[in-house]
Amino acid sequence: xxxxxxxxxxxxxxxxxxxxxxxxxxxxxxxxxxxxxxxxxxxxxxxxxxxxxxxxxxxxxxxxxxxxxxxxxxxxxxxxxxxxxxxxxxxxxxxxxxxxxxxxxxxxxxxxxxxxxxxxxxxxxxxxxxxxxxxxxxxxxxxxxxxxxxxxxxxxxxxxxxxxxxxxxxxxxxxxxxxxxxxxxxxxxxxxxxxxxxxxxxxxxxxxxxxxxxxxxxxxxxxxxxxxxxxxxxxxxxxxxxxxxxxxxxxxxxxxxxxxxxxxxxxxxxxxxxxxxxxxxxxxxxxxxxxxxxxxxxxxxxxxxxxxxxxxxxxxxxxxxxxxxxxxxxxxxxxxxxxxxxxxxxxxxxxxxxxxxxxxxxxxxxxxxxxxxxxxxxxxxxxxxxxxxxxxxxxxxxxxxxxxxxxxxxxxxxxxxxxxxxxxxxxxxxxxxxxxxxxxxxxxxxxxxxxxxxxxxxxxxxxxxxxxxxxxxxxxxxxxxxxxxxxxxxxxxxxxxxxxxxxxxxxxxxxxxxxxxxxxxxxxxxxxxxxxxxxxxxxxxxxxxxxxxxxxxxxxxxxxxxxxxxxxxxxxxxxxxxxxxxxxxxxxxxxxxxxxxxxxxxxxxxxxxxxxxxxxxxxx
Amino acid sequence: xxxxxxxxxxxxxxxxxxxxxxxxxxxxxxxxxxxxxxxxxxxxxxxxxxxxxxxxxxxxxxxxxxxxxxxxxxxxxxxxxxxxxxxxxxxxxxxxx
Numbered sequence: 001x002x003x004x005x006x007x008x009x010x011x012x013x014x015x016x017x018x019x020x021x022x023x024x025x026x027x028x029x030x031x032x033x034x035x036x037x038x039x040x041x042x043x044x045x046x047x048x049x050x051x052x053x054x055x056x057x058x059x060x061x062x063x064x065x066x067x068x069x070x071x072x073x074x075x076x077x078x079x080x081x082x083x084x085x086x087x088x089x090x091x092x093x094x095x096x097x098x099x100x101x102x103x104x105x106x107x108x109x110x111x112x113x114x115x116x117x118x119x120x121x122x123x124x125x126x127x128x129x130x131x132x133x134x135x136x137x138x139x140x141x142x143x144x145x146x147x148x149x150x151x152x153x154x155x156x157x158x159x160x161x162x163x164x165x166x167x168x169x170x171x172x173x174x175x176x177x178x179x180x181x182x183x184x185x186x187x188x189x190x191x192x193x194x195x196x197x198x199x200x201x202x203x204x205x206x207x208x209x210x211x212x213x214x215x216x217x218x219x220x221x222x223x224x225x226x227x228x229x230x231x232x233x234x235x236x237x238x239x240x241x242x243x244x245x246x247x248x249x250x251x252x253x254x255x256x257x258x259x260x261x262x263x264x265x266x267x268x269x270x271x272x273x274x275x276x277x278x279x280x281x282x283x284x285x286x287x288x289x290x291x292x293x294x295x296x297x298x299x300x301x302x303x304x305x306x307x308x309x310x311x312x313x314x315x316x317x318x319x320x321x322x323x324x325x326x327x328x329x330x331x332x333x334x335x336x337x338x339x340x341x342x343x344x345x346x347x348x349x350x351x352x353x354x355x356x357x358x359x360x361x362x363x364x365x366x367x368x369x370x371x372x373x374x375x376x377x378x379x380x381x382x383x384x385x386x387x388x389x390x391x392x393x394x395x396x397x398x399x400x401x402x403x404x405x406x407x408x409x410x411x412x413x414x415x416x417x418x419x420x421x422x423x424x425x426x427x428x429x430x431x432x433x434x435x436x437x438x439x440x441x442x443x444x445x446x447x448x449x450x451x452x453x454x455x456x457x458x459x460x461x462x463x464x465x466x467x468x469x470x471x472x473x474x475x476x477x478x479x480x481x482x483x484x485x486x487x488x489x490x491x492x493x494x495x496x497x498x499x500x501x502x503x504x505x506x507x508x509x510x511x512x513x514x515x516x517x518x519x520x521x522x523x524x525x526x527x528x529x530x531x532x533x534x535x536x537x538x539x540x541x542x543x544x545x546x547x548x549x550x551x552x553x554x555x556x557x558x559x560x561x562x563x564x565x566x567x568x569x570x571x572x573x574x575x576x577x578x579x580x581x582x583x584x585x586x587x588x589x590x591x592x593x594x595x596x597x598x599x600x601x602x603x604x605x606x607x608x609x610x611x612x613x614x615x616x617x618x619x620x
Numbered sequence: 621x622x623x624x625x626x627x628x629x630x631x632x633x634x635x636x637x638x639x640x641x642x643x644x645x646x647x648x649x650x651x652x653x654x655x656x657x658x659x660x661x662x663x664x665x666x667x668x669x670x671x672x673x674x675x676x677x678x679x680x681x682x683x684x685x686x687x688x689x690x691x692x693x694x695x696x697x698x699x700x701x702x703x704x705x706x707x708x709x710x711x712x713x714x715x716x717x
Contacts (some may be wrong), residue, residue: 099682103680165694219665317668428686429649431682
């Protein structure tokens with residue numbers, strides 16, 4: 001017996017496929033990539049009722065086996081057994097939305113024609129009932145000739161029966177495609193699907209349609225945009241308000257660890273390495289985990305509830321004006337969490353030029369890696385007071401920075417669409433799913449996966465660049481008795497002095513120039529780099545250095561115009577190796593990432609310069 | 621009458637679709653959404669900013685499209701009963717209003 005049987009989940013978008021996948025596999029999931037393409041491969045393990053383990057793979061949702069995007073291509077290739085790096089599934093679980101039966105049945109009929117052993121999960125039967133729809137799964141099973149199991153993935157209902165029906169269907173795992181497939185065409189399947197759906201509907205009574213009622217408010221020309229703006233504003237205020245306590249715990253923990261390390265070591269390189277390099281550097285980034293999780297919480301909730309597509313709908317008119325489609329709004333909003341998944345999410349945009357433009361502007365959306373940078377500077381330079389109505393000034397500045405990124409991105413899109421990505425504006429066609437309250441376990445799982453990714457980054461990229469920077473900052477040491485600061489004398493200080501020639505006109509000092517170099521690895525490294533620099537600069541004898549936060553140190557060293565210029569720089573600067581790498585992968589070459597890095601650096605330089613000169617002129 | 625001329629919450633039957641006015645992928649996606657001659661369709665919401673998107677109910681789905689797509693869809697009002705859809709009952713229309 002070789003590998004355990006492979007079972008693929010297929011279905012239309014919004015059929016509740018991913019919820020079913022999560023319910024079947026729990027936390028036993030593995031995220032990867034299909035070789036050669038950037039489509040995410042999500043797999044997990046489950047057990048059949050006879051105890052045999054199976055590997056489940058969650059395929060991208062699609063409306064038919066005629067693909068219009070790379071995502072849909074993968075689904076087609078996997079179920080046809082032609083996807084590189086994936087064997088032909090031993091069985092399929094076809095997921096249908098019970099409340100949208102006739103539409104989803106057409107795709108099910110197309111998939112069933114392939115001849116692979118299949119079970120149908122008639123999902124979200126509870127929502128169908130809420131809409132007054134009663135179905136007969138057995139009638140459907142008789143017509144389709146395969147088992148049909150009613151499920152409610154988010155409540156874990158029907159899962160045992162689904163696995164029970166799957167067990168005999170898999171058999172000994174000798175699946176093969178039907179040699180010819182059927183001759184039924186699209187229209188034929190459509191008609192058949194409608195007939196089957198009609199026969200399976202037992203009763204249909206009008207009832208309150210929750211989704212339509214909510215949409216009357218959420219898509220209203222006046223209340224709709226207000227709700228969207230309100231949600232975004234709540235999101236950014238929440239990032240500060242909800243994360244204050246856990247951030248204080250992490251800070252206290254790091255300080256205690258630093259004290260313990262100081263007590264346990266002799267003054268010298270080891271202590272400096274541990275306290276200044278590792279604990280101070282990495283700790284100053286990990287402290288932002290709560291804020292990043294709050295941000296991801298909002299993004300996950302907006303996606304899972306179905307609101308995200310409403311936001312896309314509301315924004316389409318505006319996006320059309322800059323030559324994009326409302327569809328671009330979803331990758332762009334995801335880019336607020338991180339540009340990497342945002343850029344990957346552009347795969348759902350079928351028009352190549354539309355997609356390229358979205359990729360090129362995605363890094364301007366304020367990602368969570370900028371939060372540590374913004375948070376430190378805002379915390380240090382913007383007073384924590386309210387401007388009335390309970391609105392915090394710090395949150396307001398943060399909101400303005402996010403807005404700055406959005407406005408910059410829209411301006412860039414308009415410019416790009418008229419020059420390098422010129423072409424006919426593509427359309428906007430999208431299904432708007434029913435509203436749904438997400439299962440909290442799914443949200444927790446999503447947050448957990450994001451936390452692991454962030455901590456892995458902190459443990460690898462950020463750890464390594466922090467240590468490298470510590471080494472560059474610590475050597476060579478100034479001669480005994482000299483009054484040159486250790487940082488000025490170090491290798492890193494000399495490199496920074498070189499860069500500073502270019503950066504000085506826009507108000508940057510040597511320490512900023514120094515932080516910008518390792519921050520190419522990841523933006524948040526700028527914070528740990530500043531923490532390490534000022535920690536070393538404070539000297540080994542400064543007993544009180546652990547007591548003083550990075551913010552306090554910055555306040556003593558930077559002017560307000562410099563701090564504002566630094567913020568403006570980070571609105572645009574493309575400082576993230578992962579983003580550049582994913583852009584290269586998604587655009588198949590170095591041409592576009594090089595262009596992106598070039599134009600964003602230019603924009604960052606100009607924005608920082610204008611901010612600095614204006615602030616100085618205003619006497620700030 | 622074109623779909624984009626249809627007032628919001630007015631149910632109509634799709635008479636004809638100018639498929640040739642659409643790109644192959646747009647045509648495919650619309651057909652996958654169930655847009656077809658004889659189906660009933662109801663504009664629900666209009667987007668913002670001038671000629672924004674149009675949200676319609678077709679079958680049990682809500683779909684969003686642009687002006688150019690709605691312009692390719694010809695509809696007629698008045699004989700929604702003659703449509704082949706089963707969920708076009710009078711009470712349904714009341715619920716939608």
